Amino acid sequence: MVFKEEGAGLLPGSPAPQFLLPRLKGKFGRPYRYLGRVTSTQDVLAAWKEAPEGALVVAECQTRGRGRLGRPWESPPGNLYFSVLLEEADPLLPLRAGLALVEAVGFGFLKWPNDLLSPDGRKMGGILIERSGSRILLGVGINVERAPIPASAALSEFKSVSRVQLLVDFLWSLEKWLSRENEEVLAHWKSRNATLGREVVVRVGGQVLCGQAVDLGPKGELVLHTENGIVFVHTGDVGFP
Numbered sequence: 001m002v003f004k005e006e007g008a009g010l011l012p013g014s015p016a017p018q019f020l021l022p023r024l025k026g027k028f029g030r031p032y033r034y035l036g037r038v039t040s041t042q043d044v045l046a047a048w049k050e051a052p053e054g055a056l057v058v059a060e061c062q063t064r065g066r067g068r069l070g071r072p073w074e075s076p077p078g079n080l081y082f083s084v085l086l087e088e089a090d091p092l093l094p095l096r097a098g099l100a101l102v103e104a105v106g107f108g109f110l111k112w113p114n115d116l117l118s119p120d121g122r123k124m125g126g127i128l129i130e131r132s133g134s135r136i137l138l139g140v141g142i143n144v145e146r147a148p149i150p151a152s153a154a155l156s157e158f159k160s161v162s163r164v165q166l167l168v169d170f171l172w173s174l175e176k177w178l179s180r181e182n183e184e185v186l187a188h189w190k191s192r193n194a195t196l197g198r199e200v201v202v203r204v205g206g207q208v209l210c211g212q213a214v215d216l217g218p219k220g221e222l223v224l225h226t227e228n229g230i231v232f233v234h235t236g237d238v239g240f241p
Contacts (some may be wrong), residue, residue, distance in 0.1 A: 028054040041083040078145035086136040093217035104169035109194035120151035204236040
C-alpha cells in the first residue's frame, strides 16, 4: 500500500512526501518511497535495485521488523521506521549513525554500538546495518509515540516530537557525520555514551564476556577490561548487569 499525495488515510504527523521533501536539506531522502504496511523497510530497499545512494524508504508499520542479531523489532503505527541506502561503509558507520540519531532527537545517550537510550536508560531507538550485494542498507527504528515493550521508552514521554522534522534532521546529520574525521567521531561518541566506565555483559556469538567498558578502539571497537585482561570487542550485544 502506498499513501497518495492527497493525504487520504494519513496518520497525524506522517512523513508523507508532500511534507518531507520540501524540508530536506541535503541529498539524502531523494528518491523517496513512503509506504503503509511492509515486512521491513530493509526488505523494500534491498529489492529496489535501481535506487541510488541516499534513497529512502519509510513505512508506517512493519510486520517483520528486525533489529541487530535478528531480533524482532515491534513496529506499531505512530513511530518512525526507515531505511537509507549507502554506497560505502567504514568501521565507524555504527557510531556515525548513532551520533546522527542522538543529534536529531536532541537528548538521550548512546549504548555501544548504536542504541539510543532515554535519560533514564530505556531503549528509544536502534540502528541496523546490513549488506545487500555491494550496497549498504541503514535501517532505523525510533519509538516516537509508542513504546511497544515494557522496557522501552518513547520520545513523546520527554518532549513533543515531529516525525517529519526528526527524519529531516537525521538525514542531514547523517550526511554530515559520514564526512567527519574518525577522531572527531570517536570523541563525540564518547561524549554522548552510556557505556564507557560501566560494568557490562557482552554476548559475542555463543560467548559471554564480563568486565568494565573502558574505551573505544580506533575502529570503534569496545575495549573491555576483563579478569583475563584487555579484550577488543568488534561486534556484540551489550547489557548492564
